[in-house]
Amino acid sequence: MERCRIVHPTNPLEQLDDGLAVFFRGPRSFTTEDVVELHLHSGRAIISSVLGALSQLSYCRPAEAGEFTRRAFLGGRMDLTQVEGLKDLINAETEGQRRIALRAAGGTARAQFDELRTGIIGCLANVEALIDFGEGEDIEEGVYDQARSRAQALLCTIEKHLNDDRRGEIIRSGVRLAIFGPPNAGKSSLLNFLAQREAAIVTPVPGTTRDILELSLDIGGLPVIVADTAGLRKTDDVVESIGIERAKNAVRGADVSLCVLALPDVLPSPSGNMDASSLHIPEEMAELITQDTMFLLNKSDLSSTHTCTAALALSYSQGHTAWAASLGTGEGTGAFLAGFARALHHRFNLRDGEAEQEREVPLITHARHRVHLESARRFLQAFLDTPACDVVLGAEELRYAAQAVGKISGLIDVEHVLDAVFRDFCIGK
Ligand code: GDP
Ligand code: ZN
Structure with a gap:
């Protein structure tokens, strides 16, 4: 210097x-x-x-976008999981994202994938020795069985990683949450409450949110991509009905949906008695409500405490998680937010805050990893299903399994993957 x-x-x-x-x-x-x-x-x-x-x-x-990183990759300084980790680190917004990205960028995932691949190649070496020399001659008996039990152990490891409830992908790319409900129920007010700022237009005119508004938020440490959708109702307005169609698709495509209803509108009888067996939910909503749909019964300030409690009990009796709150006055919103964050963690088998940080960091953080690891699993299984007399075929399966894992690190035919990975880098990184 x-x-x-x-x-x-x-x-x-x-x-x-x-x-x-x-x-x-x-x-x-x-x-x-x-x-x-x-x-x-x-x-x-x-x-x-x-x-x-x-x-x-x-x-x-x-330099072109990502060119420095690309050169580092081509020079062998980084593998593809590290490149992805670096990119994720630059984009990390939550603590969990920072942790998994840092771990990937530092080469921990690379080491784990390398170990898997080396293990498979070890099996392959055993099996190839059999092909070259034939069992019972130079090679001791049971080599094929030995390769099998090694392959079985590797298969177990891979399956353990695959059965991770997609935790890594959820932490990295976020949960897609769709807020839906009739016009004027308080959907945009909810988005603003979650965002703690005036992100969506809140107005008393029904049908204001005609298209979808998306925000990326941190809810209890979990990245959540929240979509505020157009109010669902019968309409002759062409633009509004396009918005409603999009809203329905957003709900169907989301990982989680939260239905917002205004309490006074859903009480079964006009007098507000809770004697009927269900809340009055408009029929436009019905097709979108599944067992997993959660409810926020809003505008509790317009109903008596007794009514709110009864409405909640009714939702629970039908198997739905529900909260009553008033986004207008703030009453019950704290309990809603805490409960909702807990419900999200529960749904994705994540723990809250520090408890999650103490768990083993999931290996798979990108859908790409899962695809290749799944194919490695299939090839290993195929090897295990191959009888010892078909040893040449068995070797072939192992070779494919090793290649599949190699693709995760970028050791094998990666040109198109590279273009996709480096494209999103900023210039000069
Ligand atoms: P959206 O159409 O479902 O997005 O509903 P908005 O969030 O735009 O709210 C519709 C209207 O209801 C607005 O005038 C809000 O001020 C009002 N509002 C929202 N939440 C509450 C609440 O808890 N209590 C009362 N009384 N009014 C509310
Ligand atoms: Zn709205």
Whole structure:
């Protein structure tokens, strides 16, 4: 590292800045190549004059998005799970996301996948020895059985990782939550309450939220992508009915849905008696309500405590998780938020806050990993199902299993995956 005058490359008398130059000799640099870093004063004029001067050199050009990371990958400094981890780390918004990304970027996932792959290749070596020499000659008896029991153990490990309730993917990419309900029930008020800011337009005019509004929020440490949807009702308005169709699709495509109803509108009888056996839920809602749908009975300020309690009891008796609250006055909203966060954690088999942090971090954090690990599992199973007399076939299955795991790290045919992974990087990372 050297403090130096930064001068124009073709006209050394023209000083551009007074800065630092740092030289990293390959292969110990980030990209594994020789790298020079110029540390400049951050003024816009300085940066553009230095970039302008550099661009006059025929061998200089600005880096493409993700190019530094791509070079690090091609130089073997990082594998694909580390590249993904780095990208996730840059984008991390919750504590859980930061932790799983840091772990992946640091190479822990890489080491685990490498171990699996090495294990499979070990089995393959056993089986290939059998093919080359034949059992009972140079190779001791039972080599095939030995390979089988190793493969069986690897299969168990892979299955353990696959049966993780998608925890890693949920923590990394978030739960998709759809808020739905009739117009004017308080859906946008709920989104604003969750976001703690005025994100959606809250108005007394029914049908204001005509399209879908999405926000990415942190609910009790869990990333949640919340969609506020158009109010569901019968309508002749063309634009509104498109919004309603989209709302229905958003609910169907969500991981979790929360139906918001205004208490006074759903009481079974106009007098507010809770003698009927169910809440009055408009028929537009019925097709979207499943056993998993949760309810927020809003506007509790307009009903008596007794009525709220009875309405809740009714929802529970029908197997639904429900809360009564008033987003207008704030009454019951604290209990709702705490309960809702708990319900989400429960649904995805996650623990709250620190308890989750004490658990083993899931290995699979991207759908891509799951796809390849599932195919590795199938090939290992196929190997186990192959009789010893078909040893050549068995070796083939093992080779495919090792390749499938190799694809996760990016060791095998990855061009298209690379393009997809590096495309989302910012310029110069
Ligand atoms: P959306 O159409 O379901 O999105 O409903 P909004 O959130 O836009 O709310 C509709 C109207 O109900 C607005 O005038 C809100 O101020 C009002 N509102 C929302 N929550 C409450 C509540 O808890 N109590 C009362 N009294 N009014 C509420
Ligand atoms: Zn709305």
